[in-house]
Amino acid sequence: MLLLRSNKPDNMYLQVLSCLLLLVTYAVARPVTEAQEEAGRVHQDIVLHNWLTDEQKEAIHKLDTSGADPKEIIEKILEYFHKLPSDKKKTWEEKYKNECVAWIRDVATEEEIAELKKLHSDNKINELLEKINLYKTRLNTNTRGRVELWADACLSAWDIKHEVATVRSKRDSADIDMQIERHLPWLSKERRSEIKGMLESGAAPQFLSERLRVYLSEIDELDRREAVKNTKKSCFSWIEKIATKEEKADLFSHHHKNHTKCMEKVTVKETMTQTAANFSHLLHQFIARLEPKEQEQAKKTLQMCETFLFMKDRRSHHKNHHRHNTHQPNEILHYRHHEPIDILAHHFQKNLKWLTEAQKEELREMKVQGKSKEEIKHKIKQFYDALPDDKKPEAREMMKHGCKEIIRHIVGDENADKLKHMKETGKTNAEIEAEIEKMMQTVTNQATKEQYKLYAPVCKKLFETEITY
Numbered sequence: 001m002l003l004l005r006s007n008k009p010d011n012m013y014l015q016v017l018s019c020l021l022l023l024v025t026y027a028v029a030r031p032v033t034e035a036q037e038e039a040g041r042v043h044q045d046i047v048l049h050n051w052l053t054d055e056q057k058e059a060i061h062k063l064d065t066s067g068a069d070p071k072e073i074i075e076k077i078l079e080y081f082h083k084l085p086s087d088k089k090k091t092w093e094e095k096y097k098n099e100c101v102a103w104i105r106d107v108a109t110e111e112e113i114a115e116l117k118k119l120h121s122d123n124k125i126n127e128l129l130e131k132i133n134l135y136k137t138r139l140n141t142n143t144r145g146r147v148e149l150w151a152d153a154c155l156s157a158w159d160i161k162h163e164v165a166t167v168r169s170k171r172d173s174a175d176i177d178m179q180i181e182r183h184l185p186w187l188s189k190e191r192r193s194e195i196k197g198m199l200e201s202g203a204a205p206q207f208l209s210e211r212l213r214v215y216l217s218e219i220d221e222l223d224r225r226e227a228v229k230n231t232k233k234s235c236f237s238w239i240e241k242i243a244t245k246e247e248k249a250d251l252f253s254h255h256h257k258n259h260t261k262c263m264e265k266v267t268v269k270e271t272m273t274q275t276a277a278n279f280s281h282l283l284h285q286f287i288a289r290l291e292p293k294e295q296e297q298a299k300k301t302l303q304m305c306e307t308f309l310f311m312k313d314r315r316s317h318h319k320n321h322h323r324h325n326t327h328q329p330n331e332i333l334h335y336r337h338h339e340p341i342d343i344l345a346h347h348f349q350k351n352l353k354w355l356t357e358a359q360k361e362e363l364r365e366m367k368v369q370g371k372s373k374e375e376i377k378h379k380i381k382q383f384y385d386a387l388p389d390d391k392k393p394e395a396r397e398m399m400k401h402g403c404k405e406i407i408r409h410i411v412g413d414e415n416a417d418k419l420k421h422m423k424e425t426g427k428t429n430a431e432i433e434a435e436i437e438k439m440m441q442t443v444t445n446q447a448t449k450e451q452y453k454l455y456a457p458v459c460k461k462l463f464e465t466e467i468t469y
Helices: 010-027 035-048 054-065 070-082 086-100 102-107 110-121 125-136 141-149 151-157 173-183 189-200 205-217 221-236 245-257 259-264 279-287 292-309 344-349 357-368 373-385 392-411 413-424 429-440 446-462
Strands: none
Touching (some): 054 070, 102 110, 102 125, 110 125, 125 141, 125 189, 141 189, 173 221, 189 205, 189 357, 205 221, 221 292, 357 373, 373 392, 373 446, 392 413, 392 429, 413 429
16 A cells, blocks of 8 residues: 555554554565465565564564464564564664555556555545555556555554545455356456455445456457346346336336436335436345345345346447337346357356366456467367266266257257157258258358357267257
8 A cells, every 4th residue: 555654643654653563564574475485475574674672583483384264464563563662663664654655666657656645645545545546457466465464454543544444345255266166257367366465455436347347348249248147147146036128128218228228217115216326225225125134145145146246248339229019127137048158157057067166267358368269169178088987977078068069059949849859750861961061051140150060070070970959
């Protein structure tokens, strides 16, 4: 955090120095690496700060090598620092202040740093913290983790809890992990960590939204549209439980016609014409109808999920919707058959469930790195070939089911049923394959054609000489 000199009393200022100490004696010294290397670096950096006595250094080193929780080590260092004479604290003041802001210089421009200083001098604490939280997302995972370790201590030292109440998040780390896994499975491991850091540090919704949009822009259009659709579905499935068909139709009809009016339009069970300041208010009114445990869960995910509720598809959204006479109010909750399904998150839940989490993560990283679908397909084949023989039949059946789903998705239900009937009435595989090729001649969407070219050879091999439908 950017910390400048405070007008607080001396004892508060000393607390700030304690937090700065934390950065250089622990946070900077404790990257998330192999335990042995980590312990060595921690011990080395502790030794460099010679205000610690040999006994204190050894005590901290023992805590670290014994696997103590980072917070426990932090508390011990602060305990030692508070015991220092005031003149000795002052000696370390500038060093810790400079190192405290060092990470910002690595990720922010001169203009951005100047803006931070201006926000601080103007006492615009919320805006300052929002900017800093945004800049934290530019750090690599290890560095950001080290910075986050001392964030709470610094906030407490500066006594600005009230000012950041609207942007602080107190959610449990494991709970955030669970929500990201459930609602944002399309994110890579690194991106998930970055979003987690923003949620834990209480990043403002607009900055979280900005970051998610950046991540979506990094994947191709088909996968992006599917990611948005699936996230909406997982985030807001609870709406089905408490909103009537009329409420959903009214709400999404107004959104469809006019974004501004949609944000003003609020419909609730008791009063269908009640209005509110914004759509968040409506969501909270809907949430209030849920059972207490469900309310808590919905509120926890709202900051992350609200970003997606009205997120537009770059190619379509209003342009495409306005070609229809009616707007489906529950379209965010249900899979639309002819939308692309060529996305890893979808396959992980269906025909690639047999992959380990490590293998799924490797495929996600390949996707983020821009690897081609052919390269990803080849990697999946490697994973399959490496399976024990007793595991392959189950994996094969899952992938065969995926092939049926893909072909049905490409040619449509009516044509898929026709192919099924041909198979049941004894048509040869050659005849069925010829029929599929004939159907593909009517497909004009290039992405769909590419999808067929990608999967057809694999599916034929999975079924050997069979043709799927």
